[in-house]
Amino acid sequence: MTASGTPTSTRKGTLRDVLTGFEKEGAALGHFNVADLVLLKAVVAAAAETKFPLLIGASEGEREFFGTRQLAAVVESLRQESDLPVFLNADHTHSLAKAMEAANAGFDSVGVDFSALPFDQNVARTKETVQAIKAVDSAILAEGEIGDIGTGSEIKETAQGGKLTTPEEARQFVEATGIDILAPAVGNMHGMLESMVQGKAKKHLNIERIAQIKQTASVFLTLHGGSGTDDEDFRKAIAAGINIIHINTELRVAWRESLGESLARDPNEVVPYKILRPVVDSVKQVVSSRLRLFHGEAVSPGAVASVA
Ligand SMILES: [Zn+2]
DSSP: OOTTSOOOOOOSSOHHHHHHHHHHHTOOEEEEEOSSHHHHHHHHHHHHHHOOOEEEEEOHHHHHHHOHHHHHHHHHHHHHHHOOOEEEEEEEEOSHHHHHHHHHHTOSEEEEOOTTSOHHHHHHHHHHHHHHHHHHOTTSEEEEEOSOOOSOSSEESSOOOOOOOOHHHHHHHHHHHOOSEEEOOSSOOSSEEHHHHTTSOOBOOOHHHHHHHHHHHOSEEEEOOOTTBOHHHHHHHHHHTEEEEEEOHHHHHHHHHHHHHHHHHOTTOOOHHHHHHHHHHHHHHHHHHHHHHHTTOOOOTTTTTTTO
8 A cells, every 4th residue: 555545556667657667668658538337348358369568548527437547446456467568547627626536546647638727837836736736756757738629538520629739838837737648639639520430531730849849848748639630640649759649539439330230239238247248349440550559569450440
């Protein structure tokens, strides 16, 4: 047990160690959101299949549905059983109270998100929250966000976001807040357009801006809204300094479509684990495919689109 009373994790190495190692290898850590046990089982199965460490993410809404402490307990239980290097992030946390709740529950990192506020207020609220969660456990990594990348990992009619983070504001923000990880706006956006779900269009990133921000800010960089991004852009973004890549909408699309197919297959089937097993498999395929890409392995074209 730590001083705060949270259970000491059984995993080997810290999240910081994994990120530092990946940076040297030219790889990025995949971050996959979960809202229920089906998604969590799929993400952990992908970690077992590929042997790659990963981050399990849950936003405030996802944590509310799963239960913050319950999610931390299930992840810890899975880690104990499998010895897999899976870590847990409190994604898009918009208040000090929610950040403390996650820190006290044993999360490895907290994504502090006051990016909707003006820059000065974002700095002040982020700094206050970083100090509070580090007081719970100094090993918890704190992420801060600047810029506009839209909200909600959903299917959208029009693109959101737009204003890119500048290297200078990235430097100021990192220095003023003490964050370990910065989430910039570099052409990424939350959610996917229908054309992206169909595989007809891809998101593109501003690789030059990523490299400039990496140089001035000198912290780990995380890319939100990775779903639907061009594979080649991912490779270049990792080479330019991206350390963590968030994928959520692609998982949700695979979850929804495979659940619909599974239910339609036999209208008389009422056994939950028979209905849900193919859903776990479909989501796992998306996660495994993304993990392989983030580690520079060749991925067959359309591996994600085919299950989405
Ligand atoms: Zn996000």
